[in-house]
Amino acid sequence: AVEMSAPTMEERKACWAARDEFWQCLDRHDDDAGKCEKLRAAFESLCPALWVKHFDKRRDFLKYKKKLETEGYQPTEAAGKS
Template sequence: MSAPSMEERKACWGARDEYWKCLDENMEDASRCQKLRCSFESRCPQQWVKYFDKRRDFLKYKEQLQAAEYQPPGATEKS
C-alpha cells in the first residue's frame, strides 16, 4: 500500500474535521452524523480512522480533566 497523496490526505483531514464538527454540534450523537462518518471512513486509510478516533477520545478526556481542574498527585507539593 502506497502512502496517500497530498490531495488524498487533505480529503481525509477535511472529512475528519466535518465529522468531528458534527459530533460537537450534536453532543456526540454519532447517529446524527452517520453520513459524515461514512465519508470519513471512505476517504481515510483504516489505520488513520482508528488513530483519529483514539485521538478524539483522548482530546475529549483531556478537556474533561482541564474543566475539572484535575491536579496529578504531587503537583500541589509545597516548596
C-alpha cells in the first residue's frame, strides 16, 4: 500500500484555492459541473482523493443547510398563526 504523506502547507493552500475556484464556478453556473470541468480537474489533481470526497460532501451539506435556511422557515410562520 502506498502511504500518503500529509500535504505540506503549500499543497494545502493550492488544494483549498482550487476547491474555492471550483465552488465559485459551480455557484456562477447553478451547479452545472460541465461548465467547470477544468477547475474540477485542477481540484482533483491538487487535493488528496479523500479530501475531494470530503469537500464534495461538505458542499452538498452546505447547500442543503442553505436551502433549509431560505425555505425552511415557511412552516413555522403558518404554525404561529394557529
